[in-house]
Amino acid sequence: MSLEERDLKYVWHPCSQMKDYEDMPPIPIERGKGVYLYDIYGKEYIDIVSSWWCNLLGHCNPVITESIKNQLDKLEHVIFANFTHEGAVTLCEELVQVLPKGLTKFNFSDNGSAAVECALKMAFQYHYQTGKPEKIRFMYLSDGYHGETMGALSVGAMDLYAKIYKPMLMDTIQIEAPDCYRCPHGKNRKTCQCQCFIKAEKMFEEYAKETAGIIVEPLLQGSAGMRIYPPLYLKKLRSLCDEYDVLLIADEIATGFGRTGKMFACDHAEITPDLMCLSKGLTGGYMPMSLTVTTEKIYHAFYADYNEGKAFMHSHTYSGNPLGCSAALGVLKVLKEENILQIAQKNADYLSKRMNEEFGNHKNVGEIRSIGLIHAMELVEDKGSKKPFDSGLRVGYQVYKEALKDGLILRPLGNVLYFNPPLTITPQELDKAIGIAKKAMDTCLTLIEKN
Ligand SMILES: *Cc1c(COP(=O)(O)O)cnc(C)c1O
Numbered sequence: 001m002s003l004e005e006r007d008l009k010y011v012w013h014p015c016s017q018m019k020d021y022e023d024m025p026p027i028p029i030e031r032g033k034g035v036y037l038y039d040i041y042g043k044e045y046i047d048i049v050s051s052w053w054c055n056l057l058g059h060c061n062p063v064i065t066e067s068i069k070n071q072l073d074k075l076e077h078v079i080f081a082n083f084t085h086e087g088a089v090t091l092c093e094e095l096v097q098v099l100p101k102g103l104t105k106f107n108f109s110d111n112g113s114a115a116v117e118c119a120l121k122m123a124f125q126y127h128y129q130t131g132k133p134e135k136i137r138f139m140y141l142s143d144g145y146h147g148e149t150m151g152a153l154s155v156g157a158m159d160l161y162a163k164i165y166k167p168m169l170m171d172t173i174q175i176e177a178p179d180c181y182r183c184p185h186g187k188n189r190k191t192c193q194c195q196c197f198i199k200a201e202k203m204f205e206e207y208a209k210e211t212a213g214i215i216v217e218p219l220l221q222g223s224a225g226m227r228i229y230p231p232l233y234l235k236k237l238r239s240l241c242d243e244y245d246v247l248l249i250a251d252e253i254a255t256g257f258g259r260t261g262k263m264f265a266c267d268h269a270e271i272t273p274d275l276m277c278l279s280k281g282l283t284g285g286y287m288p289m290s291l292t293v294t295t296e297k298i299y300h301a302f303y304a305d306y307n308e309g310k311a312f313m314h315s316h317t318y319s320g321n322p323l324g325c326s327a328a329l330g331v332l333k334v335l336k337e338e339n340i341l342q343i344a345q346k347n348a349d350y351l352s353k354r355m356n357e358e359f360g361n362h363k364n365v366g367e368i369r370s371i372g373l374i375h376a377m378e379l380v381e382d383k384g385s386k387k388p389f390d391s392g393l394r395v396g397y398q399v400y401k402e403a404l405k406d407g408l409i410l411r412p413l414g415n416v417l418y419f420n421p422p423l424t425i426t427p428q429e430l431d432k433a434i435g436i437a438k439k440a441m442d443t444c445l446t447l448i449e450k451n
Pocket of ligand 1: 112
């Protein structure tokens with residue numbers, strides 16, 4: 001039996017209709033190097049989506065690998081209640097240097113959704129313990145995504161993931177998110193003054209009294225199709241949260257560690273959230289680890305004699321895992337010593353230029369949008385009217401399948417194709433990816449037009 005057949009006998013793949021695997025079996029990967037993955041037959045794939053956005057610095061990065069290997073010979077794991085270890089402490093010390101000012105307390109989990117759950121519980125308990133027990137609800141932006149667990153789905157807006165579970169979810173408050181491509185106020189990215197922020201103001205007026213916190217993906221709504229909104233929105237939200245004593249939770253799981261051109265997306269708006277969630281790039285995609293980072297103020301609302309019952313009684317077995325910490329320390333070392341943010345900026349400029357050359361006038365490319373090295377193209381039936389393709393056509397999925405033939409992993413978000421590669425990709429590799437993407441798009445779109 002082939003590896004593919006053996007896989008399908010037992011494995012239930014994430015976020016997949018398994019029936020699709022009938023005509024597209026899983027691709028068996030043997031090894032990776034830099035931006036490339038290689039399957040067991042020796043075929044090469046450009047990992048332009050960073051293996052679900054987490055591979056920050058290339059596959060098998062020697063510095064990160066070395067860091068984990070060194071740790072592996074010393075200590076693989078230790079209970080993190082009442083115990084500690086060098087890696088975790090050093091990691092916090094180093095992160096404090098690069099995080100927005102004021103974020104100084106770190107709670108460890110092992111995946112992004114868990115970091116979000118942790119933030120929600122902290123926000124709720126903070127108010128409970130500071131005399132505002134009526135603050136029990138959460139706000140979130142439409143089209144937001146924060147993970148797959150029940151709490152995270154409750155503050156997630158995407159029907160694709162949440163709809164069927166609605167009866168099980170918390171009662172949350174949705175605020176209409178900015179939609180800069182199809183701006184309801186008729187503005188464009190240059191003329192925008194965040195007129196849409198009035199929607200947030202109205203919802204705060206009505207519901208802030210009962211609201212513990214609001215969670216947002218700062219500047220980039222990733223799963224929604226790499227939707228990008230301006231820093232001004234985030235700045236205004238920070239002020240609004242202060243005014244109404246609503247905690248601001250920044251989910252930087254996808255945006256952290258240089259993805260948006262600055263270390264964190266919040267840096268573009270020069271704000272400090274009350275809670276920040278980190279994962280994905282945190283370990284460069286090496287180990288499952290996440291952090292919920294917060295301020296002294298929130299931390300101290302939990303600090304009391306044990307019998308007062310104010311402790312945050314929340315734990316994960318793998319909290320503070322030493323191998324995860326060693327991977328994260330490797331990432332920070334590479335970011336710092338190899339000037340990665342500068343390299344990423346050069347790559348971003350190059351990619352913007354090349355994408356506009358190749359796709360700027362394409363009649364089915366509605367918008368090319370970018371932040372940092374992340375670039376996305378929204379495919380539409382008609383550029384002028386921005387009319388979307390019929391979702392039943394699965395245009396993005398078709399282009400993805402076509403590009404795979406030529407060795408490009410262009411896994412789309414609906415009809416949005418995007419590049420979110422390791423920051424260390426080279427201009428030559430970007431050119432190669434653009435070439436394959438263009439060919440795949442032309443093939444699929446010509447076929448669709450004919451039918
Ligand atoms: C990926 C992601 C999550 C969930 O992280 P998991 O590790 O997949 O649970 C949450 N929020 C954002 C913004 C993400 O991109």
